[in-house]
Amino acid sequence: MNEHASLLSQVLEAWRALPLGLYEKLFIKAVVLGVCIYFVIYVIERACGTRTDNYRSKGFLHDSMYWIYFEGGFNAFFVGLGFRSLLTAYLEEPLSFFDVKLLTPLPFFLQAVIFLVVSDFINYWVHRAEHRYKFMWAFHTTHHSQEKLTFATTIRQHPVTYFYQELSVYIPMRILGVDPMSWLPLFILQHLITASHHSQIPLNFGPLNRVIVTPSFHSYHHSTDPAHHNKNFSGTFAAWDYLFGTAVKDGIPKPTQYGLDDVKPTSLWSTLATPFRLLYQFYLVRDRTTNPERLGNRTGI
Ligand SMILES: [Zn+2]
Numbered sequence: 001m002n003e004h005a006s007l008l009s010q011v012l013e014a015w016r017a018l019p020l021g022l023y024e025k026l027f028i029k030a031v032v033l034g035v036c037i038y039f040v041i042y043v044i045e046r047a048c049g050t051r052t053d054n055y056r057s058k059g060f061l062h063d064s065m066y067w068i069y070f071e072g073g074f075n076a077f078f079v080g081l082g083f084r085s086l087l088t089a090y091l092e093e094p095l096s097f098f099d100v101k102l103l104t105p106l107p108f109f110l111q112a113v114i115f116l117v118v119s120d121f122i123n124y125w126v127h128r129a130e131h132r133y134k135f136m137w138a139f140h141t142t143h144h145s146q147e148k149l150t151f152a153t154t155i156r157q158h159p160v161t162y163f164y165q166e167l168s169v170y171i172p173m174r175i176l177g178v179d180p181m182s183w184l185p186l187f188i189l190q191h192l193i194t195a196s197h198h199s200q201i202p203l204n205f206g207p208l209n210r211v212i213v214t215p216s217f218h219s220y221h222h223s224t225d226p227a228h229h230n231k232n233f234s235g236t237f238a239a240w241d242y243l244f245g246t247a248v249k250d251g252i253p254k255p256t257q258y259g260l261d262d263v264k265p266t267s268l269w270s271t272l273a274t275p276f277r278l279l280y281q282f283y284l285v286r287d288r289t290t291n292p293e294r295l296g297n298r299t300g301i
Pocket residue numbers: 127130131140144221
């Protein structure tokens with residue numbers, strides 16, 4: 001254990017000592033982490049005999065570009081820096097009364113668990129809102145328009161979506177205190193768990209399937225079948241869907257197709273631009289034939 005810990009700290013030390021800037025390091029981290037996760041998930045999928053042909057699709061290439069954009073620090077550079085400097089300049093002082101750091105006296109493991117539960121609970125309700133409000137739905141179509149799900153689909157999020165998702169956990173994170181995601185083992189574990197959600201790994205936790213999200217559970221959320229719409233919103237803990245009555249009923253046939261009926265972006269650029277076209281249709285043209293209900297019947301919660 002100590003040997004491993006010292007090896008890990010040596011690797012981290014060597015990494016920190018590299019004469020590279022923040023963004024070069026983020027980019028290298030994104031590529032290395034992406035390749036490692038790809039390798040681990042691909043090997044498990046092959047071992048389980050599930051299909052891996054989705055990796056040979058254009059959609060996988062698009063999702064990989066999203067991975068590089070978010071994990072490689074490009075979003076932090078274009079959007080995050082603006083967001084953070086805005087916070088520092090105008091909101092740091094007024095928001096400082098939120099810094100009660102509720103979790104700080106607790107052991108780190110407990111802090112991590114509480115943080116995960118609270119942030120996942122917020123994530124569940126933000127996700128429901130994305131299927132409820134036209135403005136949010138327009139940007140959420142970027143994630144749902146993928147028809148060839150792979151582990152990389154997890155990060156296929158429009159930068160606008162990413163922005164309000166970050167914003168939604170900002171205040172709770174300040175109230176709770178330390179961000180346990182800065183703890184490396186948890187960071188890696190969390191990445192592997194969320195990456196598995198859109199993979200083909202046949203994970204089965206038995207009775208815990210009602211507590212933890214499995215790839216099979218999340219696959220219903222991407223189904224084109226109207227019987228599966230507005231179901232299985234949970235991110236990490238499936239318990240929220242069972243608690244709030246949005247879990248797909250047991251025994252319902254598995255999805256056979258994924259994506260959206262009306263939104264089919266064919267290029268990387270169109271995955272980013274389509275939400276703006278939808279907003280134009282929703283709010284300016286007020287085209288009643290193109291509304292969230294028609295976009296795959298995903299509203300009406
Ligand atoms: Zn969704």
